[in-house]
């Protein structure tokens with residue numbers, strides 16, 4: 001049996017991960033509308049990854065005999081102002097998700113729940129990578145976004161991203 005507070009936070013995280021998927025799908029749709037199909041592809045795959053994260057939290061709760069409660073997923077709460085602004089919102093969102101993961105880790109740590117801490121280790125690392133990727137996109141857009149030829153090449157680069165299943169198997 002897991003600690004009640006830890007279970008509550010893990011359950012909330014299921015919803016947060018699905019929200020992330022929803023948010024990134026919104027980003028993806030925005031970029032497709034703008035004609036930036038590579039960026040659209042990149043965020044569509046990002047949305048798939050977020051769904052995978054939600055499924056991992058569900059699986060972890062179930063592996064520990066805990067009930068999963070699905071709550072309503074909020075409407076994406078970000079105004080999509082420009083191709084550049086969306087990337088900054090993406091970075092901000094990843095930093096927020098990192099704080100959520102750290103918060104669950106903190107709760108697990110305080111009750112010596114080593115099993116949950118070990119499960120969360122993968123997400124701690126993953127969030128580091130997500131922040132690096134999001135920062136990289138912001139920087140690249142700052143450098144190349146104003147030049148149509150460079151933006152075309154950057155869009156092509158992001159269009160080459162392919163989905164791969166998460167490395168964490170439960």
Ligand SMILES: [Fe+2]
Nearest residue numbers: 017020050053
């Ligand atoms: Fe995630």
